[in-house]
Structure formats: structure tokens, C-alpha cells
Amino acid sequence: MYVRGQNGHVWIHVVALLCLCDWSASQLSYSISEEVNKGTVVGNIAKDLNINVQELETRDLRIVSSYSKKYFDVNLRTGNLFVNERIDREELCPYLVKCSMKIQATLNNPMNVHRIEVNVLDINDNSPSFIEQSHVLNISESLSVGERFLLPIAEDADTGINTVKSYKLSQNEHFSLDVQSGGEHGVSAELVLQKALDREKQPVITLILTAVDGGKPARSGSMHLTVNVIDVNDNTPTFSKSLYKVRVKENANPSTVVVKLNATDLDESMNSKILYSLIKRGTIDPSNIFDLNSETGEITVKGTLHYEETPAYEVRVQAMDQGTVPRSTHAKVLIEVIDVNDNAPEISVTSLMTPVKEDAELGTIVALVTVSDKDGGNNGVTHCKIVGSFPFKLQSNYKNDFSLVVDGPLDRENTPIYNVTITATDEGSPPLSSMKVVTVHVSDVNDNAPLFKEPVINVYLKENSPTGSVIYTITAFDSDLDTNAKLTYTLLESSQRNIPISSVVNINSETGDIVSLQSFNFEELKTFQFKVQATDSGVPPLSSNVTVNVFVLDENDNSPSILAPYSEHGSVNSESIPYSAEAGYFVAKIRAVDADSGYNALLSYHLSEPKGNNLFRIGTSTGEIRTKRRMSDNDLKSHPLVVLVSDNGEPSLSATVSIDVVVVESTADIQTPFRHVPIKEESFSDLNLYLLISIVSVSLIFLLSLITLIAVKCHRTDGTFSRYSAPMITTHPDGSWSYSKATQQYDVCFSSDTLKSDVVVFPAPFPPVDAELISINGGDTFTRTQTLPNKDKVVGLPSLLKRPKYLYYI
Secondary structure (H helix, E strand, O other), X not given: OEEOOHHHOOEEOEEXXXXXXXXXXXXEEEEEEOOOXXXXXXXXXXXXXXXXXXXXXXXXXXXXXXXXXXXEEXXXXXXXXXXXXXXXXXXXXXXXXXXXXXEEEEEOOOOEEEEEEEEEEOOOOOOOXXXXXXXXXXXXXXXXXXXXEEXXXXXXXXXXXXXXXXXXXXXXOOEEEXXXXXXXXXXXXXXXXXXXXXXXXXXXXXXXXXXXXXXXOOOEEEXXXXXXXXXXXXXXXXXXXXXXXXXXXXXXXXXXXXXXXXXXXXXOHHHOOEEEEEEOEOOEOHHHOEEEOOOOOEEEEOOOOOOOOOOEEEEEEEEEEOOOOOOEEEEEEEEEEEOOOOOOOEEEEEEXXXXXXXXXXXXXXXXXXXXXXXOOHHHHOEEEEEEOOOOEEEEEEEOOEEEEEEOOOOOOOOOOEEEEEEEEEEOOOOOOEEXXXXXXXXXXXXXXXXXXXXXXXXXXXXXXXXXXXEEEEOOEEOOOOHHHHOEEEEEEOOEEOOEEHHHXXXXXXXXXXXXXXXXXXXXXXXXXXXXXXXXXXXXXXXXXEEEEEEEEEOOOOOOOEEXXXXXXXXXXXXXXXXXXXXXXXXXXXXXXXXXXXXXXXXXXXXXXEOOOXXXXXXXXXXXXXXXXXXXXXXXXXXXXXXXXXXXXXXOOOEEEEEEEEEEEOOHHHOOOOOOOOOOOEOOOOHHHHHHHHHHXXXXXXXHHHHHHHHHHHHOOOOOOOOOEEEEEEEEOOOOOEEEEEEOEEEEEOOOOOHHHOOEEEEOOOOOXXXXXXOEXXXXXXXXXXXXXXXXXXXXXXXXXXXXXXXXXXX
């Protein structure tokens, strides 16, 4: 408690009420005189709330109020609450006996709200004053000693002891002053006739009425009284009551009768006819609120009554007769206004945290909510709640003060703005309510990692594409905002076939463009894989990865190559056939390979020279050159042939080989009998018959040996073969291939030399006519089967053989 001397006009009293709840709230009460100097200390908040002074700045202590001026502030270094603006009690609380100012002190980390009530004490800074500078009284000389006359009252804006306490009358011989204390209704004065008047001696008497307040030092104000002495009517009207007490509802309609006055006069004729009138006292003019019928004395409602503004009216009425010298009397009418529930609650909101972070903890205070109702009694008791489902709740602080706090998880990506509807309802009958919408903005935090549309991206790139071209643009999406959604892209370092991925491709960190750093060759690199990481710019940053598979697409950039024993165009290649060769006699077989794959490696064979040759034909798919007919005497002995080998690419690439076919008289002159296998002859000599038998015997022995070799190398340990309902080609670890269809299976084994072979011949019916593209573990594929002349089938061998080979089906 602090006390200063009377000259300082400052009294400070402190009362602290603390309540320990889940959410701290308390009330402090101080008292301070009005008109104190700026900087005057009201009290020490830190001491009264038991808060360490060093915590005031870190916890951001603030003073919050609803006044238009910031009357109080706090010193964060000392914790002192001090006056920041001039305080005029009469301006803040006119006509009120008690003046209190309600403010709030808020603290963060944790959030606390403390209600502070500052009682403003009155000082004697206003002098009493009369509305009129002069007042005239008409007093009959016939009046007896002791007659009383009501005098105007003085008004003093101060309250308590500083208001009007007494009246003084200037020295005279006819009148004295009777001062009456009205308790809470103030002090009134009446002029009392002490000595009979004699108009002939003194027709006009001038007096000075002085009002004195109770302050120290006292202040005063005065007015002039003029008494006109009149000689007439000697009976004064009399009211039936000196004080009328009535009650009226504040929602009473205009013209509602409040009370009917009754005054009588013992005189006769005009001296007894009474007219009623309202007397204006002070600054309040009752004629604005009530009407008084001058003849009947009925007081009716004229204006609008407001219990909240004026709960009671003190009306002074006068009854005056109509004599030559009118005589009057006065009465007091006390009209009490009955409160009705005509004011809806008022909701005021003070935002403390805007916007609110989406990761705000439960209990974080968003705003302070204050509810007030101007009505009294139950009509002014209010209840406040949130309408609808929101992640917020109202937490009571003190009486009608609430805090809007976070009561659930917030997610800006789902709901960036909440319009929280708060309703307040009173307990009147019927109850009245009001509504307030509090807009809460949710700010973003980095709680969402970047997302790709799919976890794996397949990119198809043609071989020989230029270096520096954009092969794909990576795009990721982040649900956050601003910096938290700004993405950068990086390659995760890895190697493909011992080649760092950073030497193969590069990525633009801002746009996500993947740029090739080299031109790709399908024959060297068919596919490679790497990962891209998208990272946002939040704190801490979040990231996610996506796998990128790049498939290099083959282009027809390799021409066919002629295989031994023949060489390409420009070299001499020759073959011999007997003159007796039948139609279909096997002359030679051209073999070629293409480094490309698929249709780009599907080869076809054609005879391009000589033109119009009708002696030889070539298998388009097999490359076998055979005779079309028997020789005749007119045919040449030497036939130069030019074979064109073309692939199936777009555009097609080709290679040529020249072969001279020489016609000899007998098969004995043929140098390479094992390469030429004629299908049939026109006639058989004994030598040919023996030769055929020998060849068949050798073939049978070779076939048995081949079957034995296959059984030893390819037969499984359980002695059985897998059976499948669909055609299948199986690769064995020793380099063998197996073809199976339904319950049939054909196995072929290759030695290390066999891998260098050019063709493998399978018995019918391999492969099926409508075979589709066959895939083998590791990504090797066969070329789609095509129907060729003479039902020949061609299937490309897998890259297991290191270079394209062909399977021929005869």
C-alpha cells in the first residue's frame, strides 16, 4: 500500500486476487486520484503478481484496454504500472459516484491474463455552479412568517465530499436559509420568511445565494436572487403528498400515465384554480422525458426511457394558483425505471496472435473475448459459447472475460482461414443474444515434403540424340507456401557400369530439366537408372526422391555385315555346282548380322545382279542360294551373282556380296562338298549311291552323338523336363537354349565355340507361326516372328551371344 500526502492528491491501494487454475487468471485492484501527473506509479504488477522482473520483457508484458486513450502503461524494467495519459474522472464517469477503469495485463510463454481494476478517486477540481445567473421570486406581502420558497440548486461535477454540501445567503433582515440534506439525492435549500414583508417600504429585495462544496479547500459558486414583494393571494396550494414514488417499465409506450398529481387551494375563484408545471433542475430537463398536463396533473411518458442510462428520475413539480398574485407549492416525484431485457449482449474481441501457426500447441491463446450487457439483474447475466465445430474453445478468465484458445490440430493446407462464430446469450425473458465472427488466419509451417506424381519415371530416349538436350522435366509438388514450397532438384550420385551418373546427365536445380551430357549408343548402353531428390527451402528442409529409368531406343544406324566365309562387295567369292544339279540344288548360304535390334536388325536377302537371271533364287529370310531349274546347254558356265542384304529399318540400310557360281561337269570337281547339300538329283550313279549311304551313316552317327551330348549336358538331375502349356525358351548356365511347347521340348547345347556360330537349326514346328515377342531374364528379347516365303521363320537371338545371331527354322 502506498500513501501520499493530501497536497499530492494521490491515494494508491492494492488488492491482488490470484486464482490457480489450468490457465492462470487473476485480478488486481488499485486506486488513484484523478488529474495526477503522467508517470505517476499506480502499483508494481510484478511484485503483486509475484513475477520475476527479468521475465517481463521475455514474456512480453502488455496492457490491453478498450479505452480510446492509453491511460496506463507498464515499465518492463521495474514492473511499475504508471499513468500514461491525463485522467479526468468527470470525463470518464459523468454523474457516477464510483468510477473504475478496467484494463488487462497479458503475459506470454506461458500466456496469462490478469484483470486490473483501477478506481479513479475524485478531487475537488470543480466549483459549484448555478444554471441561472439570477432568479426571481414573487412573494406576497401577506405571507406569514415561516413561509418557505424552494431555491434553485447548484450543480457540482465532483462527487462525494467534493460535491455541494451547504448554501449561504447574504445578510438581510427578512429571509433566512434552511439547508436540507437529501442523502444520496444531494442538498437543497429553501428560503424562509423570517419577517413579514412590507411592499410599501421595500418592494424589491436583492439577495446572493452561495453554494459551497465539501472539499479542502472548499470551492463555491453564487447566483443573484431578486424578491418581488406582491400583495394578493394569501393561500398557497397544497399537494396531497410531499413525495410521490412511482415505478415505470423502461419499454413503456409514449403517453403511458406515470402518476396523477393532486393539489388543492383553499381560496376561491381564480385564486384556487391550480396549474401544474415541471421545474427544471440542474442540467436535466424532465420535460424531454415526461409530459405534465397542466390542468389534470397527469405525468405521462414522452421520450424513451433507458434503465441503463438513468435508472431513476427525480422530478420537481409545482402547483400554482391563478390569483392576482399567484401562490405556488412544490412536490417531489421520484420515478424508478424498471429494467426490461432490451439490450443484447455485446461482444468485443482483442486479437493477440494473428496469424496462428499451424503447429501451435493446444491452449495457445488466439484472442481475448469480453462480453457485456447493459441490462441489470438476470437480464445482464450472459453465457458465451462457440457455434459449430472448430479447433478452438473459449476458456473463462474472469466473470465475462474469456480467452479463445487452440483446442485441436491446425492444418493450413486443409483450412487456411477459420471464421469462428461466438454467441453470447443473456438470462432475460425472452433471452437476447448476439453474434461475433472472429477470423483466425493460419500461417504455414514446413510440414509437407515434396511429392512426385509417381514413384518411378520411365524416360524413352532415342540413341544418338544430341548432347545437351532436355530428355525430361522433373516436377514435384509441395502443399506448403512461399519458401516452404520453393523446391530445388538434385541428382543423387550413383554409378552405372562404373560410370558416375553425374557424367551422364545433369539437372537444373530450379526447373527440374534433366539434360544429357553425352550422346547415347543403344548398342553400348540400353538402359540406366538414377534418382532425383526434390528438397524444399523450409527450416528444417524436407525432401523426397523419385527413381528415373532411362531407356535408350534403338535407331537404324548400323548396316548389315556379311559373315565368313564370304566377304563384302569388292572381294572375290566363288562357288561350284555340277552341271547335273536339279532344281532346288543348294549353291551357297549368305549369312549376315546387324548390330541394331528389333526390326532394325531383321534382314532380308535379294539377288540384285544379274538382271533377268532365271537360273538361281535366294531365300529372302534364309539367304540360301538354290537353283531354280536344271542346267541347259545354253546356260553359261560362270554366273556372277550380286546378293543385296537389307535390314528392315527406316530408312533401310544394306550391304552387298558378289559370288561367282561356276558350273562343273561332276560333283568330284566341287571343292567344298560339306557346304553344298543338294536336295535331290535327277539320277543316281553307283558312286553317288555309295556316297549317299556314307553320308547318311555319318549323319546318323553324328545325330546319336549329338543326342548323347545333349542328354549329358542339359538333362536335369531329376531326369525330367519342365512342361509348360505355352512355348518357352530357356537359357542354361552352360550357354544352352531350350525351347518347349506343351509337352514337347527341344534342347540345344552350345560349347564355347558354338557361341561363335551363326545359325542353329531347330526341327519343326519351331517357333510357332504366331509367336509374339519373347522376353528373357535380363531384358534380352527376340524379334517378333514374321511369316516369310516358304514358311521360313526367323527369330533374333538374345544379346547373351554378345552380338545379334539368328535361329533358322527349316
